Amino acid sequence: MQFNTQDTIVALATPMGVGAIAVIRLSGQDALVIANTIFKGKNLEKQASHTLHFGTIIDGDVLIDEVLLSLFVAPQSYTKQNVVEISCHGSNYIIETIIKLCIKNGARAAKPGEFTLRAFLNGGLDLSQAEAVADLIASGSKSSHQLALQQMRGGFSNELKNLREQLVYFASMIELELDFGEEDVEFANRDQLKKLILNISKVIARLIHSFEMGNVLKNGVPVAIVGKPNVGKSTLLNVFLNEERAIVSEIAGTTRDTIEDEITLSGVRFRFIDTAGIRQTTDVIEAKGVERTFEKIKQAAVVLYLFDPRETPEAELLQITADLKQTNPNNSKLLLVVNKADDETVNASLNLFANANDFIFISAKEKTNIDILQDALIKAASINSINTDEVIVSNIRHLEALQKTETALNSVLYGIDNPVTSDFLVTDIKQALYFIGEITGEITTDDLLETIFSKFCIGK
């Protein structure tokens, strides 16, 4: 293992920017000694873990700030090392000065994710839990948050660990057979093994299948709003965005940067795909634009077709809905939404269109029936609520490892049903064990760890 966990690392743990306070984190065997050198107050090395101490940070004779120190004595900390958190005033000048001072006194600037890496290397978290920490910080909706929290709490790991233990048992039994060489004994009951493998395959298949929902929960449900130019696509999107902003701004001081094309409805994140208008055309260039729109529609989980029935004859509507369904027959749900729906258009629609009862009538401008449309969107996304008891995979690295596990398990099954020697069988089982171990971190390489932790923010 190339990672040094013996030295003491330091980093800002709170976001950059002006705030009331900032927290600087030190972790390592010298954390208390370094903090003690720059702290005027009690002798930190004589204090109990999980205590708070008021005092000043000094650089020789120069006063830097009045601070509160949080003390965590190894192994009672996130990293299982000595940890000191310095809560100072939230000025960039003070933050920089204190970090420089820590470095001058023997600390090293932490790399992204290095605190969590240490927590993993010291056994505080397994790898999928560590990855969930980054997801938790990035989570912007109730569903992605619950997903990450469940993974961080070990839901995912526990399910895999249990499977892995059963497989390890069989692998050792078959290896025992190999020790007996030519004697043709069978310690591992092949029927029981087959039953276990089928059982595991079922669980793995379910986890693989859960990724579809996990990915949507984590990254947002892709929705395409499609319609002719000027039918009110932008107005509708703005109505959604404003509703969200209103909710967010209820909590003073916590307004956030809104990503213009993402909204959260009932805790589920929806990601809107920008599309050009579509209509039947003979113009070559315009046809290209329509083609691109259909390409984008393929990525959508929900297609919201917005139209004005007075400008869309039934034949055209039928043609377009048929086109939309054909574009994405498997994944997309289609919502037919009538915008600018005053009484007149509603009545006209009910008379003119055979399927008008399936229409959702809204007015984006007047903000009428937006709640009905939101309910329809959530229903179309097939995510009513997340079952927190069920493990959902949302990490593409995990998905790949699970798929490799599945392949290895299929080889094991083939080996059981066919005249394959025990050493081949044990190799296939070990392959499966390897890929499961990659998820929880029982099997790691330095490259893998670097890839995972480099995606973290500094200070975590």
Add this chain to the structure above:
Amino acid sequence: MQFNTQDTIVALATPMGVGAIAVIRLSGQDALVIANTIFKGKNLEKQASHTLHFGTIIDGDVLIDEVLLSLFVAPQSYTKQNVVEISCHGSNYIIETIIKLCIKNGARAAKPGEFTLRAFLNGGLDLSQAEAVADLIASGSKSSHQLALQQMRGGFSNELKNLREQLVYFASMIELELDFGEEDVEFANRDQLKKLILNISKVIARLIHSFEMGNVLKNGVPVAIVGKPNVGKSTLLNVFLNEERAIVSEIAGTTRDTIEDEITLSGVRFRFIDTAGIRQTTDVIEAKGVERTFEKIKQAAVVLYLFDPRETPEAELLQITADLKQTNPNNSKLLLVVNKADDETVNASLNLFANANDFIFISAKEKTNIDILQDALIKAASINSINTDEVIVSNIRHLEALQKTETALNSVLYGIDNPVTSDFLVTDIKQALYFIGEITGEITTDDLLETIFSKFCIGK
């Protein structure tokens, strides 16, 4: 007093944005009760002050996050009330959810500066110290930081308190005289009073005078870089900015938003004033531009005249420097800087210009002699280092109160030297006491407090 300090307030104390952790602060008599309701872990009401507790935040059955709680039991806290700081994962979703949960359980969203307002109202800080907290957070350079820190530590208040006490003594003595009505007794020795008033006036005058430097330290030294078009003004500014960026980026993760026209040299902030080029012209429109440039130069504490001696005859240089000096005879120092200074131009300058020995020869492009120019800038700004023993005023509100104090003191002096009755004298002394009290907060109005604290960030 209209301010309610009995309820419990909640706010995010760290900056918005994604970071490893975020800190949510609760203050009020119910802080522990509210935290206990949403916290699964130890019973917080039974824990000692200044302790840290790991557990989870829950909303009924729903898990929100794993957190660390910092406990401060009244009066051992910043606000002198019960305070709980919730250190959670730095996701906007989690922050919003926890703040909403606190509000649901009886807390109220804090107004800007409300924590510090409570600290002031409960006697933890006086008013000038409270104001210094906001300055400290906003401080972006060593000098403005030291200034704010000194004020927060009470340097400013202590000096004023001492003066005020002496004045209060004399006011009470003169009031005693009034009680004796017609008896013509004199409890307050007028010679001693005059000596005290003169003494106080001297201190007040020094504090007023210190504002000039205080303002510069707090807001940056205004510098005008002046010169003909294409003489290299932008290149020079970029050289300065890059030097600063290099220093800042040494500390991984603490890069800050650079304000394009401000730099910090040796801990002093310089604020560059953008000017159009100046040259003698007969064109009316261009002459207007030059006029505006001279207007801006009036605001500068230092004028840096950048020129190429090969394109600037001595007569022209003399005329321009005379113009510059005349524009701002009191405040500005003038630095004559030769840019693109290879050996040839240096030699030519020494031969052609009588005052060439005063020139600073640099090459912005080659980055030569930039350190010499920086030293000259700092010297011209008359700020070598801040004497931390000496109290410096940097707040315009304080300046105004000091100026009013000075006027009142002059009236007292007039009253001593002229046949003025004791009741007039005591009124003038009380005026002076009032204005000094406005600075430290012994005299406040709700309006004043609202104005001061509304400038704070939320969470402080």
